[in-house]
Amino acid sequence: MDTFLHQPCLSADELFRVLRAHLPSAPLKRATTAAGVEVIGVSVAWNRVREVWDEWSGKHGETGWWPYVTLMSPDNVASLHDDVDHAALEKLMAEVACQDHDARAASVVVSSFRWSMGCAGEDEEDQEGWRDDYDPDRLAPQLSPALTKPLPGVSRWASGDRDIWGRGPRWLNFVPARGGYEVPVVLPNLIGTGNWFGYGDRILTPADDAALLRRWQEQWGAELFLAYGAYLELVVDRPPLDPRAAAQAATELLGYCDDTVQDPRTAGDGMVRSTVWSLWWD
Template sequence: MSSDSVVRFIEDRMASSGLTDPVGVTSVVLPGGARLSGFTVRPHQAEAVWRYWRALRPVTGWTPVVTTWTGHEKLGDLLRVEGAGSEAAPEPAGTGARVAATVRRIIEAVVAGTPEHDREEEREVTDPQRLVHHLRGPWGEVLPGDPLAFTRRWSGRLTLLLAETEGGYQLPLFVPGLLHNTNSAASPTAVDLSPRDHHAFLRHWYDRYGAEVFFINGTEVQLLVDRPPVDPLPAARLAVEHYAYADELMDVVELGDRQVRSDVWSFWWD
């Protein structure tokens, strides 16, 4: 479809859904040939609109994500980031192995950067087999999260992007400008996470837990999760992965007791 046809399609779908009137619908074809569209939505409607377009993904081939980037001009800035759309094709198999290697590298750097007298304590919470003994439970049920908690930090409208990708885990490759200034937890030796690092974690969590990218604002990611772990050892393993992924999530025990067992996962970087 042409860009004009896509805009009309989006407008017609939103009108028939009864959810919201889309504002400022924009649609462009990226250098790699894939399409990116967007329109603004009110924060309290963000989840419902996202779920509506996720249900349509088998029909449209578009992956929805909510972001704070608003307006045609801002969207243009986002797309001018070098590499936009150039890596939309799926990465070869092996993302699980890449995640495992990345987690090991980051955790080793964390321990190495810890004062020697604190290293044993650090190992206690970065080794899942030892961390599991610190988790409290109760186990066996998913903890409900608040998908719209992030809207309390953002006023005005948000943008719903529709990206022609296989899944939300490809978005850091598809539009590199969506995430920036993101570091691993290996402080004070933290390294910037590359788009492929983000993709590896997000693809791994999508495959294993049904975690879908819901919100990205540049230094924050929120996932909605279909199958979070509800048993101690899987929760401990995942808590270490979350800790490795985002440098602001420093309490690994709390991650294992709460976030990883929730149907909403939040990550942020300063």
């Protein structure tokens, strides 16, 4: 049967057995969404979750399953998607498969810019400020010179001393996906409640998430690491180090999540050039 859903190298039963063999003492759970998507999760200590994620994201080519960190067990993830049936998911997957992800990512940023300019009204100073924020060529000269190596990235929620969720175990959930960018499509209610209301009547959809995540994966090696409600973290292998590339990333992150990137100069000199991007929506 033809389908846009990813067919992983390992079946769900095979992955479950492999995880059991590699992590014999870790609690394992599995569940299936209403659309037929299998979710397999392993409970991991908070201070080991990055190490285990690194190992299993590196095995994605062998398994065909992408791992992400969360506080939700597989059965909770499945229940979150009771309203998404197989036909609806296939339609969404087809839309994402056919879209130009670079063009879609750009449209998200343009939409955010237009909304901001609308809020500025006739105030020329505010309008110029928004043009500085959203134009990489205008923003780049305001950023620090190029770095020789990435800044160390610090996870806000998955692990580390800055963790706001306590030090209980995390779930490392595996879903069949071509890459981390596809996870918010396979599980369309994963980020927030499925559709993020952004600016005015503009709505961010799972297709928008996929477009931006795929673009960042291709440009800077950014991979989905954590997804839990209003929280998203990416591990970035090749963060932009020079001002122009950092400005480009900062404007795109501003367009996607201005709750986090309220000042693209601060982000462009800091988080953008680091190995972890932490985003959240208020």
